[in-house]
Amino acid sequence: MPADPEHIAISKSRGIAIDWKDGHHADYPLALLRDECPCATCTGAHGTPPQRSNYQEAAPPAASPFQMYKPALRINSVEPIGNYAIRIYWNDNHSTGIYTWEFLRELAGKLSKG
Numbered sequence: 591m592p593a594d595p596e597h598i599a600i601s602k603s604r605g606i607a608i609d610w611k612d613g614h615h616a617d618y619p620l621a622l623l624r625d626e627c628p629c630a631t632c633t634g635a636h637g638t639p640p641q642r643s644n645y646q647e648a649a650p651p652a653a654s655p656f657q658m659y660k661p662a663l664r665i666n667s668v669e670p671i672g673n674y675a676i677r678i679y680w681n682d683n684h685s686t687g688i689y690t691w692e693f694l695r696e697l698a699g700k701l702s703k704g
């Protein structure tokens with residue numbers, strides 16, 4: 591398949607970089623991957639409309655002095671699913687997202703469009 595990754599580099603604090611077999615390179619920042627989590631909960635498959643931030647962090651609510659204590663988003667671990675996908679375990683205890691190569695490749699297309 592042309593849409594297979596040649597090499598995957600995982601940085602638990604920064605994100606994932608993939609070199610695709612066709613020579614395309616894509617960097618996926620953590621926030622993007624978390625935002626675009628393809629699981630049913632995050633995509634609103636059970637009724638609620640999906641919340642897409644278009645890769646931009648919403649401005650934090652002005653008031654809360656506790657905001658700063660929220661731990662930064664991190665990947666705890668990444669598990670290969672067969673030879674077609676990866677599952678990402680986030681430090682916010684979310685781990686139901688299965689990121690297929692196809693999905694990631696599509697995401698790469700969105701990235702390069704800016």
Ligand SMILES: [Zn+2]
Binds near residue numbers: 629684687
């Ligand atoms: Zn999710």
